Amino acid sequence: MEKRNINPQKKMDLVIHAARKLFVEKGYRGVAIPEIVKESGVSVGAIYLHFGNKEKLAETVYQKTLQQFMELFSERLANKKSVQEKLKAFAELVFEITEEDSEMMEYMLSVRKEIRSKLLLPLCSSDAFTEVQRIIDSGVVLGEIKPGSNLTAAISYTGVILRAADLRLQGFLKQPLQDIADELIENAWSSIAAK
Template identity: 50%
Template sequence: MAPGKKREIAPEAKMARVLRVARQLFVEKGYYNVSIPLIVKASGVSTGAIYSYFANKEDLARRIHAETLQDFQQMLDARLRDAQTTREKLEAFARLCFDVAESDPVMMEYMLYMKHAEFMTDTTPICFTEPFRLVRGILAQGMDQGDIRRQDVYVAAISYTGVILRAIQLRLLCVVNTPLQEIADELMANAWAAIANHSLGN
């Protein structure tokens, strides 16, 4: 590199930075309180560059939404490859949620708290996206196999994921000070106890 010449940042890296910074700002301030100039200032990426990637702020928000869910789905698929039983599959989901909450709390806060329908009216709510449909599918299959007590699948989903997601919320709020991985076994045991078919000794 010639002396005094600034190092160019690859377009892909710039876009990734914009997505990361914008997601954090949306979580911290809310969608309507974040402007493109604010994203420019926080990311260090020029206005022109941002508009070369995204038509407007809503387009940027849609990309963040899609990529966040895609990233989570890919991680979940990877965790599920080695899971065999109903309980193992649900625990793979739970451990992923705990790991993301600890390693990338902004991503988890985005998934839990962002009111996407307020600014993307045609967007599917998070609870009806593929990762959570997959969890309901695991629960339904578990009922068919006799691992889980027969009940409405949404009741089962609330009973299991409620324990997991509430623990994450309390961790993000700093009410729970222990890393979630350290209490994961207890949390997952309690979540499983809420739905298991105890007549089989589960």
């Protein structure tokens, strides 16, 4: 595959996408650069010129993915008013990504500290999850969510939603998440709602 004449940024996007796909399948250390070359059609030299080394490529994959999630989440939050609606928007986004871009969700759930880099924070301290925490904090103030540890509430709500996504991706759930989304979102809300 000859990619000499296409936009360099597009080429690196191909590399990032190919790398993420392979990282999900085999883990960071299970993926060799020559495989990324084959999957992306971009040569070894070009990859090293732009990313420096394998670890920095992995960091870029991580940053880009979380950024993408955060953008999608922000869009959906824009027209939501109640706390319950905002949390529902989070859940629905997670379910949609799981069904429509399973590679992205699987990456977000499975990325772990295989890389000893400070730039690679765990998913739970990413912007998207501190945003969920903020929404819940406001819900407690407004009396929509029962008082107690706000962190516990965030754990409970996201726990229900993310475990559903995880089990779906592992093939344990045969139906699309949309089929049981209402029930899951109700359960997640019941776990934290004020009486």
